[in-house]
Amino acid sequence: MLSKKATCNSHGQDSSYFLGWQEYEKNPYDPITNPSGIIQMGLAENQLSFDLLESWLASHPDAIALKQDGAFLFRELALFQDYHGLPAFKNALTEFMSEIRGNKVGFDPDKLVLTAGATSANETLMFCLADPGDAFLLPTPYYPGFDRDLKWRTGAEIVPIHCSSANGFKITKPALEDAYQRAAKRKLRVKGVLITNPSNPLGTTMTRDELDILINFIASQNIHLISDEIYSGTVFDFPGFISVKEVIKGRDDVSDKVHIVCSLSKDLGLPGFRVGAIYSNNNGVIAAATKMSSFGLISSQTQYLLSVMLSDKEFTRKYIAENKRRLAKRQQMLINGLEDAGIGCLNSNAGLFCWVDMRHLLKSKTFEGEMELWKKILYEVGLNISPGASCHCQEPGWFRVCFSNMSEDTLNLAMQRLKSFVDSGRHRTARSSNSMPFFAKWVRRLSPSERKSER
Numbered sequence: 001m002l003s004k005k006a007t008c009n010s011h012g013q014d015s016s017y018f019l020g021w022q023e024y025e026k027n028p029y030d031p032i033t034n035p036s037g038i039i040q041m042g043l044a045e046n047q048l049s050f051d052l053l054e055s056w057l058a059s060h061p062d063a064i065a066l067k068q069d070g071a072f073l074f075r076e077l078a079l080f081q082d083y084h085g086l087p088a089f090k091n092a093l094t095e096f097m098s099e100i101r102g103n104k105v106g107f108d109p110d111k112l113v114l115t116a117g118a119t120s121a122n123e124t125l126m127f128c129l130a131d132p133g134d135a136f137l138l139p140t141p142y143y144p145g146f147d148r149d150l151k152w153r154t155g156a157e158i159v160p161i162h163c164s165s166a167n168g169f170k171i172t173k174p175a176l177e178d179a180y181q182r183a184a185k186r187k188l189r190v191k192g193v194l195i196t197n198p199s200n201p202l203g204t205t206m207t208r209d210e211l212d213i214l215i216n217f218i219a220s221q222n223i224h225l226i227s228d229e230i231y232s233g234t235v236f237d238f239p240g241f242i243s244v245k246e247v248i249k250g251r252d253d254v255s256d257k258v259h260i261v262c263s264l265s266k267d268l269g270l271p272g273f274r275v276g277a278i279y280s281n282n283n284g285v286i287a288a289a290t291k292m293s294s295f296g297l298i299s300s301q302t303q304y305l306l307s308v309m310l311s312d313k314e315f316t317r318k319y320i321a322e323n324k325r326r327l328a329k330r331q332q333m334l335i336n337g338l339e340d341a342g343i344g345c346l347n348s349n350a351g352l353f354c355w356v357d358m359r360h361l362l363k364s365k366t367f368e369g370e371m372e373l374w375k376k377i378l379y380e381v382g383l384n385i386s387p388g389a390s391c392h393c394q395e396p397g398w399f400r401v402c403f404s405n406m407s408e409d410t411l412n413l414a415m416q417r418l419k420s421f422v423d424s425g426r427h428r429t430a431r432s433s434n435s436m437p438f439f440a441k442w443v444r445r446l447s448p449s450e451r452k453s454e455r
């Protein structure tokens with residue numbers, strides 16, 4: 001009855017990433033009405049700075065009422081349907097993008113295409129750059145939604161670039177070349193590499209070295225690079241964020257092959273507003289993506305409201321700084337709670353989650369073992385976290401744990417539950433000492449004095 005597209009399973013909805021959300025929906029934790037329910041730690045939402053947005057809204061009633069200088073803009077906005085977007089919004093958004101990148105790079109509003117979130121931006125780029133059966137290389141672990149966003153409707157393929165805990169999951173030239181060769185063996189034409197910087201799920205920023213390796217690689221293979229920079233405003237610790245835009249300065253050989261994806265879903269915590277964008281120097285991509293954006297426009301009242309908010313530089317500066325301060329505090333709370341339970345995580349400096357090492361809690365060091373532990377943590381401990389397998393991690397035992405979509409009390413409760421689970425031995429695995437030394441330098445948090453000396 002239905003089309004092949006509607007029934008094919010490359011959407012990825014059977015992934016434990018989405019199954020965990022479904023289980024949470026059936027039994028959501030609430031401190032009063034359901035105190036033993038499941039705590040959602042598998043959702044990368046930033047709910048820490050809503051008060052800042054709300055107080056801005058309270059002091060700017062005209063923006064919500066769609067008024068300018070006392071006069072209604074309602075009819076104008078109700079009729080507005082240009083897929084090029086409101087010029088005032090594109091100006092404000094490009095300035096915000098520069099602000100988030102420490103004003104080290106500028107963005108031209110004419111090279112920006114507005115989309116309904118980064119989801120739509122990534123899919124649109126796939127439609128622009130890949131034919132069905134063409135491949136993009138993605139470093140693992142990667143955001144589970146990419147299977148849906150990049151492959152499902154476009155017919156494009158993802159070939160993983162296998163990264164490992166041995167070097168903190170960094171991208172290397174041999175790993176890139178290996179992925180390229182595996183694609184060639186499968187007779188796939190590689191059209192590009194897609195990275196997420198800062199990384200979801202690692203919570204780390206890419207080093208200049210990694211970015212240089214990537215740029216040299218795409219230059220040598222004459223392919224594209226998509227840099228999903230949706231978490232650019234969440235970098236709260238050393239080392240800072242380097243946008244690919246900085247790295248391609250003066251690189252005329254690649255400037256029309258590098259495309260940046262942005263969104264306000266994480267940086268401003270507005271996933272419901274559906275605001276994203278593609279930024280590219282490639283005129284062909286901009287023209288095609290603009291036409292395609294008809295399928296996922298941002299409503300004009302959203303564009304108007306945000307154009308007023310983002311033009312308020314004093315507000316955006318304060319927001320960015322305060323939001324980072326709160327994220328840093330939250331991340332530290334999670335790290336401390338995990339440490340109390342004898343659990344380490346990858347050193348991170350960005351994002352809304354930590355990449356947590358539970359390898360020592362596995363009954364067997366396999367993905368079956370990981371799934372078994374995940375189910376226990378979901379059903380017995382009442383925490384929904386995302387297993388590494390759902391992020392295509394190659395090593396069993398890693399989990400993504402989110403920290404910014406709940407209150408401090410809920411986070412503390414989650415950590416208490418986890419600690420008592422581990423202390424009780426219910427995972428039925430003796431702690432293995434031999435996995436730590438190899439990995440230790442990546443999981444250890446730097447002390448404040450060590451951090452200073454690294455700066």
Ligand SMILES: Cc1ncc(COP(=O)(O)O)c(C=O)c1O
Nearest residue numbers: 117118119143196200263265271
């Ligand atoms: C790396 C990455 N890209 C894209 C998205 C989708 O974001 P949006 O809500 O802007 O569509 C997410 C959401 O979690 C993400 O983590």
